[in-house]
Amino acid sequence: MIHRVTARLRTHAGVLQRRGMASHGHGGHGHYPHGMHFHVDPVHKNAGLAFSVLTWLWIFHRAKEDGAVVLGLEHPWDHGHGHGDHHHHGEGHEFEKEEIGVRPRLVIKED
Template sequence: MGGVAQQRFMGGGGSGMHESAIHKNMGEMFGFVCWFWVFYRCKEDGAVVLGLRHPWEHAHEEHEDEHHDFESEEVDSLPANKNH
């Protein structure tokens, strides 16, 4: 058996070419964006995914001024039809 070591290229083709710096940097950038998105969505929706909160329950510390008081408005009355 000869003294030549076997070298395997797992899915790389075996041409011995190395990745360029731009491909390496772009891969790292897209990897960062992917993990940033995953952690951001976990922050926003993690409690719903884990079953700790229902999706229709909202955090009330933020949008308090945007909620309407529908009890004080006339909900049962329909708008007047002006075409008749």
């Protein structure tokens, strides 16, 4: 079986050598295959760079906020309801439902 594989590889290598490898981009540094040359407007290059920076910043922010949940190290319901939730559970506020399909309304309890 190995001799079949090596024979096939030798055949494939011979075909590539006969083609001259013209389409594989080995013509030098910075050259495109088949004589193509693309001109990119600096505005588009900078817009792409800005978008990629914002995308990575968002990914890192989300990893900081809920990376442990994504990695399975904790459950999202383990530590309260998110940022700014300094109330104890059941003290100081409750939600009042008006009807089905309507968002519940926050009602602050007066003590």
